[in-house]
Amino acid sequence: MSTPLLSVRDLHVSFKTEDGVVRAVDRLSFDLERGRTLGIVGESGSGKSVTNLTVLGLHNPMFTTVEGEILLEGQELTTARESELEKLRGNKVAMIFQDPLTALSPYYTVGRQIAEPYMKHNGASKKEAWERAVEMLGKVGIPNPRQRVKDYPHQFSGGMRQRAMIAMALVCDPDLLIADEPTTALDVTVQAQILDLLKDLQQEFGSGIIFITHDLGVIADMADDIMVMYAGSAVERGTTDQVLRSPQHPYTWGLLNSMPRLDSDTGARLSPIPGAPPSLLNPPSGCRFHPRCTFQDRVAGAGRCTTERPPLATDRGSACHLTADQKRTIFIEEIKPRLG
């Protein structure tokens, strides 16, 4: 087997705060292959953004402890020097965020902000880089790019700024693109356009994409594989088909049950998962989901969920003490009929 594009092994990320140590990511492992899209889903606060900011080395080393391995094409990033990470960011690895204004400076033209990383990483001349900026703006569907490239971000609409940020992220053909809730703030039509654009660009550039969202509908549309995160860990993973058609973890069942039905016009929301995500200052013992789980009493061995942390396989599986048979039957007999 060839080396994965990205390989994260046993990652732990914690923050020192006034209230104590926040264990934001705990024992997380996953792989991403070239040309594939990994969707990461989970409620807000589950560690999706922290995981990916850590991959990019964008954490504050003063307050953050990172343990484990992050291998990009075999190169270890957790111990890489800032100057090496600097070389990778925007070149081999790029990121798009929910809010384009975190990535775009108000003081420079859109063109300059797309051209600059291209000059820096490709040694292109100013003129070449400017031409490339025009080309990229056209690629992301900005009309009249030769004119618009001279605009400042505030002269763009929200959807156009999002496109400009994507142009900036893709200008150096990154091998790895991390998209963190890139369409959450956009209306449905623009969202659909941006998602199509990302798919097209992936076809063209063959990048591996990590797509973070709390929207299972978007994941179904975008991802080849899914990793479900809860309280800083992965609780289930598999291909998109496997996870959405035969989910195995009670938390995934809860997520599916709480999302609007794909086939309903009314957008009727089913029941939310009872309770709230735990504090990561003092996470629950055993399975972190146990305080909210209604299936504990079906697990053989009393109290096992509160004491023993269930492991997760690296390809397909779920971190839950229910047997494979129980997971299958409970889903088919009790969960699926409610999803309609």
Ligand SMILES: Nc1ncnc2c1ncn2[C@@H]1O[C@H](COP(=O)(O)OP(=O)(O)O)[C@@H](O)[C@H]1O
């Ligand atoms: N710089 C920080 N200092 C302390 N806690 C943080 C910091 N950044 C994130 N966290 C905490 O880490 C957890 C995971 O956050 P995050 O990765 O942003 O969640 P998600 O992206 O899944 O919504 C949250 O509990 C959040 O409050």
Ligand SMILES: [Mg+2]
């Ligand atoms: Mg986030």
